[in-house]
Amino acid sequence: MVTIVDVAKHAGVAPSTVSYVLTGKRPVSADTRVRVRESIQLLGYRPHAGLSARARTNVLALVLPLREGVHLPVAMRFVTSVVTSARGHDMDVLLVTADQGAAGLRALAESGRVDGFLVMDVELDDERVPVLRQLGLPSVLLGHPAAVKGLTCIDLDFEAAGARCVDHLADLGHRNIGFLGAPSVVYERNTGFAQRTLAGFSAAAMRRGVTSTAVPGEHGHDWVLAVVASLLRELPRMSALVVQNEAVLGQVVDCLRAEGRRVPDDVAVVAICPDELAERLRLTSVQLPVEVLGRWAVDLLMAKLKGHQPPALTLLPPKLASRTGSKSPEPRLRVTNGVG
Amino acid sequence: MVTIVDVAKHAGVAPSTVSYVLTGKRPVSADTRVRVRESIQLLGYRPHAGLSARARTNVLALVLPLREGVHLPVAMRFVTSVVTSARGHDMDVLLVTADQGAAGLRALAESGRVDGFLVMDVELDDERVPVLRQLGLPSVLLGHPAAVKGLTCIDLDFEAAGARCVDHLADLGHRNIGFLGAPSVVYERNTGFAQRTLAGFSAAAMRRGVTSTAVPGEHGHDWVLAVVASLLRELPRMSALVVQNEAVLGQVVDCLRAEGRRVPDDVAVVAICPDELAERLRLTSVQLPVEVLGRWAVDLLMAKLKGHQPPALTLLPPKLASRTGSKSPEPRLRVTNGVG
DNA sequence: GCAACGAATCGAAGCGCTTCGATCGTGATT
DNA sequence: AATCACGATCGAAGCGCTTCGATTCGTTGC
Incomplete structure (x- = not known):
């Protein structure tokens, strides 16, 4: 390993002089500066990250x-999208999955190992937000807390998404609509997207004069059975169900059928999930545009790195894809090409 | 800022003892360990990583x-597996997707930003291998080059996998077997897994006296059509096809059907791919145990970090899952729970 | 011609942490 | 009882880098 001392020796100066060339914290004569730069080049010296950096x-x-309630496959779609986008900007991605919370963020920033942060799974009152604000490094949130001032956030408009489901179903004549959401830990954590969807759903139900019930959706087959049963008990005339829970979506449909309800004839199911999953299960859905969000988030971060100041909050309007009418043939493998 | 010295003073021990409690590199009595831990907790001490070399x-x-021919969904399954395993060892993952080759590896190692390397997409004569050998940092290869001495590699035994497909089909009476492989760039790069599978396939075909043809599988629907057509032309009596190409697998089956061949009745298709994909298409397959490989790779790396010297090459025996006989009902969403 | 000045550079003392040889108690072995 | 062995702990010497007071040395002002 080439150290600053090696460079100093080679250039015939003191290590501190090399340091000053590197940091510019003290003036160095043009002559010396050039000589030091040459030595650095020649020896292939790279300052040890974390110290000078x-x-x-x-x-x-x-x-x-990676905590309870986070659905790994969907999370990884975000990662894929972020990684490929980052690659386009010649950036690598440090996947920080250990949840050391705000302290971890600060430590990482201070260690000088990264140029910026992309933060996922944001809570409404996230403890990491104040840290991000005062941090020297730029950051972008995928999802947004209650107060976004001074931040840069991008998210699907989940409130509108929840409302969109209700409106769609109410337009079709449904008067009793259930909502099966994320696992309860997610709500207990006050995770933004879950709370907002529920709020949007509830408000729209009230506005449209629709009877509704909402329940969290725990994982595990027995739980799903129980949850579906309780929904049907609480809302006997339930003719439509909004599901925001990728992990149990398939099981929910199975359970409804096991209870003797035809899907979508007896119970219309609308999912809030990535398109591919809804496509596979042939369910009407509000699309969760994972790829777009990931790419956009990276673009925002790169813009901030270049010194721009993008808007505090970018909300993507929800899009609903109706898949009831046309019973397509056997679902087909969606083919994704490798990156060229 | 709380330093290790503060903790040591508070606990009434030497700084080195605190360090040993933290790193576990030397035994510390249970009594002392508890006391030090308490002081750490109490003072809110956070080791400042990255200062010391x-x-x-x-x-x-x-x-x-992330180069041409790499199938992103499968690659990301590896990433998922690696990330969750690493999480279990309290490690984060730097996803290096930029292909700066050997120079990039060296730069990264010297920058002191990582503790070790996990290297994927290994070629038979990979330029990165000599660098890895002389690097001070431990590394594990997912896949293996031709010469593995001094390395640590883990891989599916792709040669055996190729042979296994032939044996399975030959046992069923097939005498004309096609092979549809990875995109041709992958072979041109001399990527290990592709070359080995083909070698195993060919050798087994010869051994079993089976007529065979192998073609690379480019992406894009038109290409798949052309490739399938050419296979049927070259091997008119082809009754079985081995496919090692996740990206076009579904299309291949579609094209065969479009050509009037029933699958699996006229043409038995055996895939080499992750289980889930084969399950969804209801194809017999040799399993690509992505999760196991990823987890094992991390474990090997952690072992090396602890100073152990695991074997140079670990090969997983291929497992064939037969899915012909039982036509299961509509494919069901495979549910994966979030990480708890 | 000599002191004062300031830019350029040096040397050494840290930074917080790891690591290694040395030391200090034990209990077990002769 | 003297010795040994060994686990637990200490002290000090680094690690690569920054920082700051000190030291040059060529200018300038008088």
Whole structure:
């Protein structure tokens, strides 16, 4: 390993002089500066990251707490999208999955190992937000807390998404609509997307004069059975169900059928999930545009790195894809090409 | 800022003892350990990683060149597996997707940003291998080059996998077997898994006296059509086809059907791919145990970080899952729970 | 011609942490 | 009882880098 001392020796100066050439914290004569630069080049010296490191690392941190209730396949779609986008900007991605919370963020920022942060799974009152605000590094949130001032956030408009489901179903004549959401831990954590969807759903139900019930959706087959049963008990005339829970979506449909309800004839199911999943199960859905969100988030971060100041909040309007009428033939494998 | 010295003073021990409690590199009596832990807790001490050159960064680099022919969904399954395993060892993952080759590896190692390397998409004569050998940092290859001495590699035994497909089909009486492989760029790069599978396939075909033809499988619907047509032309009596190409697998089956061949009645298709995909298409397959490989790779790397010297090459025996006989009902969503 | 000045550079003392040889108690072995 | 062995702990020497007071040395002002 080439150290600053090696460079100093080679250039015939003191290590501190090399340091000053690197940091520019004290004036160095043009002559010496050139000589030191040459030695650095020649020896292939790279300052040890974390100590000097005011230089760009070309690494962005994707902070993704892998905690209970996070649906891994969907999370990984985000990762894929972020990684491929980052690649287009010549950036690598540090996947920070250990949840050390705000302290972890600060430590990472101070260690100088990354150029910026992409933060996922944001809670309404997230403890990491104040830290992000005062941090020297730029950051973008995938999802948004209650107060977004001074931040840069991008998210699907989940409130509108929840409302959109109700409106769609109410337009079709449904008067009793259930809502099966994320696992309860997600609500207990006050995770933004879950709370907002529910709020949008509830408000729209009230506005449209629709009777509704909402329940969280725990994982595990027995739980799903119980949850579906309780929905049917609480809302006997339930003719439509909105599901925001990728992990149990398929099981929910199965359970409804096991209870003797035809889907979608007896119970119309609308999912809020990535398109592919809804496509496979042939369910009407509000699309969760994972790829767009991931790419956009990276673009926003790169813009901030270049010194721009993008808007505090970018909300994508929800899009509903109706899949009731046309019973397509056997679902087909969606083919994704490798990256060229 | 709370330093290790503060903790040591508070606990009434030497700083080195605190360090040993933290790293576990030397035994510390249970009594002392508890006391030190309490002081750490009480003072809110957070070790400042990255200051000392020898400090662990708790980051492992997952080197995954995102180049043509790499199938992203499968690659991301590896990433998922690696990330969740790494999480269990309190490690984060730096996803290095930029293909700067050997130079990039060296730069990364010298920058001191990672503790070790996990290298994917390994070629038979990979330029990165000599660098990995002389690097100070431990590394594990997912896949293996021609010469593995001094390395640590883990891989599915693709040669056996190729042979296994032939044996299975030959046992069923097939005498004309096609092989549809990865895109041709993958072979041109001399990527290990592709070359080995083909070698195993060919050798087994010869051994069993089976007529065979092998073609690479480019992406894009028109290409697939052309490739399938050419296979049927070259091997008119082809009654079985081995496919090692996740990206076009579904299309291949579609094209065969479009050509009037029933699958599996006229043409038995055996895939080499992750189980889930084969399950969805209801195809017999040799399983590509992505999750196991990823987890095992991380375990190997952690073992090396602890100073152990695992075997140079670990090969997983291929497992064939037969899915012909039982036509299961409508494919069901495979549910994966979030991480708890 | 000599002191004062300031830019350029040096040397050494840290930074917080790891690591290694040394030391200090034990209990077990002769 | 003296010795040994060994686990637990300490002290000090680094690690690569920054930082700051000190030291040059060529200018300038008088």
